[in-house]
Amino acid sequence: MNRVPEEELMDVQRNAQAYAGADFSEPNAKFLALFSDKFPAFHGQQILDLGCGPADITIQLARRYPQARVVGTDGAGAMLDIARKTILRHASLANRVDVRRWHIGREANPFGSNAFHAVVSNSLLHHMRDPLDLWRTIHACAAPGAAVLVMDLIRPQSRIEAEKIVETYAGKETEVLRADFLNSLLAAYRPVEIMEQLVSLNMGSLQTETVSDRHFIVFGSMS
Numbered sequence: 001m002n003r004v005p006e007e008e009l010m011d012v013q014r015n016a017q018a019y020a021g022a023d024f025s026e027p028n029a030k031f032l033a034l035f036s037d038k039f040p041a042f043h044g045q046q047i048l049d050l051g052c053g054p055a056d057i058t059i060q061l062a063r064r065y066p067q068a069r070v071v072g073t074d075g076a077g078a079m080l081d082i083a084r085k086t087i088l089r090h091a092s093l094a095n096r097v098d099v100r101r102w103h104i105g106r107e108a109n110p111f112g113s114n115a116f117h118a119v120v121s122n123s124l125l126h127h128m129r130d131p132l133d134l135w136r137t138i139h140a141c142a143a144p145g146a147a148v149l150v151m152d153l154i155r156p157q158s159r160i161e162a163e164k165i166v167e168t169y170a171g172k173e174t175e176v177l178r179a180d181f182l183n184s185l186l187a188a189y190r191p192v193e194i195m196e197q198l199v200s201l202n203m204g205s206l207q208t209e210t211v212s213d214r215h216f217i218v219f220g221s222m223s
């Protein structure tokens, strides 16, 4: 099945609300567990979460790494409004968690080069108009030796298989969320495509691993 691109930003309020209200506790916990598993000695002070959406992972990273300041970025104002309200509810973390608007691929890097000891991203790659923009951004933002972890969906073999995944994992969610999930699966990349993207940018030292029936990760230390 060929890839079907979807809207880049989740800037429509009802889609952003549907996403923020859905239960992603399992994949988000998996993301956090994978980060500590792949980088058990991580003690960096600056973490960047690209395409942070409602900032659930951003906040959980700040909880898990009390020495770190965590910055989440997203191009969608609707998502950032939700993220800011959530951060306000976690007052004890508020001085270490920040979110800001950045439309990757359209706007210049607001952080300067090599500023972060970890650069992470969950479920952003399949949204990108040009996936290479994400890898270039990670390369630009990560300090030498920085921890990199990207997790995203894998495009299924067929639309029917994608619909089955939606039923299995989002059968009880709202119609808006189910439609967004299906579109995301159809827009996702396959591990072999990701490896080609990385090799084309000389980032082939990062590794890929399939971690569930619908997720893969790219991880490693930035050279």
Ligand SMILES: C[S@@+](CC[C@H](N)C(=O)[O-])C[C@H]1O[C@@H](n2cnc3c(N)ncnc32)[C@H](O)[C@@H]1O
Pocket (backbone or CB within 6 Å): 008, 009, 010, 011, 024, 050, 051, 052, 053, 054, 055, 056, 057, 073, 074, 075, 076, 079, 102, 103, 104, 105, 121, 122, 123, 124, 127, 128, 129
């Ligand atoms: C599926 S959500 C994932 C949110 C969050 N990382 C999570 O795991 O819950 C993808 C997010 O990426 C954002 N996004 C998509 N393309 C982007 C781009 N080019 N620059 C910045 N953000 C982007 C969307 O607005 C959306 O909030």
